Amino acid sequence: MSIQLTIPDAEIFLLEGAASPLIDTNYFDTLYTEIPWRQDTITMFGKTIYQPRLLEFFGDDGVEYVYSKRLYRAKPWTTTLTRLQAIAEKISNARFNSVLANLYRDERDSMGLHADDEPELGPNPTIVSMSFGETRTFVLKHKTRPDVSPVRIPLSSGSVLVMQGTTQRCWLHGIEKKTRAHGPRINLTFRLIHQNTADYVK
Numbered sequence: 705m706s707i708q709l710t711i712p713d714a715e716i717f718l719l720e721g722a723a724s725p726l727i728d729t730n731y732f733d734t735l736y737t738e739i740p741w742r743q744d745t746i747t748m749f750g751k752t753i754y755q756p757r758l759l760e761f762f763g764d765d766g767v768e769y770v771y772s773k774r775l776y777r778a779k780p781w782t783t784t785l786t787r788l789q790a791i792a793e794k795i796s797n798a799r800f801n802s803v804l805a806n807l808y809r810d811e812r813d814s815m816g817l818h819a820d821d822e823p824e825l826g827p828n829p830t831i832v833s834m835s836f837g838e839t840r841t842f843v844l845k846h847k848t849r850p851d852v853s854p855v856r857i858p859l860s861s862g863s864v865l866v867m868q869g870t871t872q873r874c875w876l877h878g879i880e881k882k883t884r885a886h887g888p889r890i891n892l893t894f895r896l897i898h899q900n901t902a903d904y905v906k
């Protein structure tokens with residue numbers, strides 16, 4: 705089942721039931737073992753700390769992405785990620801040349817509020833986000849309108865969230881820490897990275 709969320713200045717839809725093949729195929733275990741997860745550092749206010757999650761970036765040959773102030777060169781697609789890329793493209797009717805994989809090891813791992821609004825994604829990017837494993841809450845906050853309440857969406861295993869239109873321009877999103885102890889979650893965000901600013905469709 706696909707639900708179009710009614711959020712001002714955003715175009716977001718969520719697929720839950722329809723994505724059940726994603727759970728049945730046990731992608732969680734495959735991704736967990738196949739991906740060479742690593743923990744990067746981030747420097748903020750002159751202090752270098754470990755990011756509170758593990759990650760890896762995959763994509764077509766030569767794709768580069770500056771994310772969290774760091775340059776990532778895409779690792780080659782794995783068979784599993786290629787299969788999921790095809791599903792992401794079918795669901796969204798968009799094209800993707802890369803995927804960022806995040807592993808939240810337990811309830812203490814998180815992702816701070818941010819927008820996927822790097823210039824190389826173009827002005828109104830379509831991003832497909834797939835979740836596997838533990839359910840975590842995806843939090844959205846409007847960038848400029850305090851009258852608009854934050855939105856909280858539980859992302860269960862096998863769910864697919866599609867963000868498009870002005871979502872990245874107008875909203876921040878993130879994954880908050882939890883207090884209840886629980887297991888790991890993997891999230892994949894499929895993106896189209898333009899390698900050349902001339903490719904941007906403004």
Ligand SMILES: O=C(O)CCC(=O)C(=O)O
Pocket residue numbers: 804806815820833842859877878879891893
């Ligand atoms: O884990 C999630 O659901 C969000 C991931 C995310 O926002 C990102 O990779 O930029």
Ligand SMILES: [Mn+2]
Pocket residue numbers: 818819820877
């Ligand atoms: Mn993001």
